[in-house]
Amino acid sequence: MRSIVVLVAGLVLGWIDRALDLSRTFLVRWIGVKRLHWISKHLVPWSLLYWIGGTLRRNFVMWRNCGVILGVVLLTWKTQSRLLGSSGNGKMQTKWNVTAAVPLPRRLVYDNGLGKTPIMGWSGWNKYECKINEKIVFGNTDALVRHGLDQLGYNYVIVGNISQSHGFFGYYFLCLDDCWAAYKRDKQGNLKSHPTTFPSGMKALADYAHSKGLKFGLYSDAGRRTCIGHRAGSEDHEIRDAKTFASWGVDYLKYDNCFHKKHYYPHLRYPVMSEALNKSGRPIFYTICEWGEDHPALWAGKYANSWRTSLDVKDRWDRIQILADDNNMWAAYAGPGGWNDPDMLQVGNGRMSVAEYRSHFSIWSIMKAPLIIGCELRKIREEHLEIYKNKEIIDINQDPLGIQARKVSRQGRCKCREVWAGPLSGKRIVLALWNRDWRRVAIKVNWFDLGLEPGVSVRVRDLWKHEDWSERQQDGFEVAIDSHDCGVYILSDVRLTSDNVYVIADHVF
DSSP states (O other), X not given: OHHHHHHHHHHHHXXXXXXXXXXXXXXXXXXXXXXHHHHHHHTSOHHXXXXXXXXXXXHHHHHHHHHHHHHHHHHHHHHHHHHXXXXXXXXXXXXXXXXXXXXXXXXXXXXXXXXXXXXXXXXXXXXXXXXXXXXXXXXXXXXXXXXXXXXXXXXEEEESSOEEESSBBEEEEEEEOTTOBOSSOOTTSOOOBOTTTOTTXXXXXXXXXXXXXXXXXXXXXXXXXXXXXXXXXXXXXHHHHHHXXXXXXXXXXXXXXXXXXXXXXXXXXXXHHHHHHHTTTSOXXXXXXXXXXXXXXXXXXXXXXXXXXXXXXXXXXXXXXXXXXXXXXXXXXXXXXXXXXXXXXXXXXXXXXHHHHHHHHHHHHHTTOOEEEOSOGGGOXXXXXXXXXXXXXXXHXXXXXXXXXXXXXXXXXXXXXXXXXXXXXXXXXXXXXXXXXXXXXXXXXXXXXXTXXXXXXXXXXXXXTTEEOSSOEESEEEEEEOTTOEEEEEEESOOOSBTTBOEETTEEO
16 A cells, blocks of 8 residues: 555656646747746746746756655555565465466356467458458458468457457457447437448458457447547447347357446456356457456456456557566466457568567467457468468467466566576476567576576477477577577476476476
């Protein structure tokens, strides 16, 4: 509680600082040049006014910064203690296994049989946002199948904010995000599609996706209106809308968090739709999108198959890093049936390099995040398509053990040479060596960081080069990684502390 008070106090001082800054900036505009000249000549010198304002502002800046920094430090310390626990010697230790990753309450409360592995698919939101129509959806659905993505697992197509899972190597889900619906409901109070952009209706799109062997998803909002399109939301219509979705053949629902009643908090609103979907008569994958504001990893596992842990993704290198770090905090709360979601993939939208897209896809995959393609599939470049079609990386994401990898080592002065690790089925370990530095560097893997005993040797396979290393590695190894790139490796034939327990970075899995 003290840390929250300190943080709030710092933010309040920041607002006052901003007000002082604006008052000085626009003082001339508000009062007028002639009046200010008269005041400074006959009453208070202009230099004194600025000195007073500047002194106050400098003091407020100092206290604001101190308050914010102290509050963040205390909150981070408490969060780490809550997530990881601590032993008597001060080292963080948490036992990870399938039971811990999939708590019993989740199975009992929201067991719709879906999401045993992270979903995969395609969504058009990152590319089109509200400039979406059924022609774009039909075209990208055909492209998904034509490229063979459905055979890889991308099988969901999401409309409005179009998202797909399980088609190509499993990407076979089509889902529409915001802007598919009309602004108002019909005379019976039911949702309806926009008559201009989606004249065929949602059932026709769902039937088309199903005819291709894909699944179909939609978007709605836990408020009165949707976030961007300001279309009809589902607040106070949950039961009616859940039945409507089921009648259309919807397989996935993304549920957003805008324009809701005041003080009607997410942990109260989202369970209502969860119960309505469970009673709709159709299994519907349910994903909560409240941007991680109320730490949904702590409570959403009882009600949903996945939950957003962060802000919206952007096709920018800095945003990808922020989202990965945010999602990493909640690794212990993900598992079969309920996954942390750092938002969709940006690979192919053109504002990052191939190396940065490779890092993006690698880290999302080992974190067991939903793999939702977010680009234009009809015109995708071959080097971007190659990233999406890396079956060995996809297999890491879809591993049945379902334990999210986490960051175990940070190296270099900038702490931007990272090792991420997690256990896989078959007594294997996945490693990601992520170079967030601006230059090519060597990243070292130490057995100590992985919790392996000295003298242990392993076999190593490079999943981006698709090749096995000729020699076994003992006590660690070092790999040179290009700037902003990421290497992903599988360690097999690893010596274990017991028959079924891995020890990685002071965490027992």
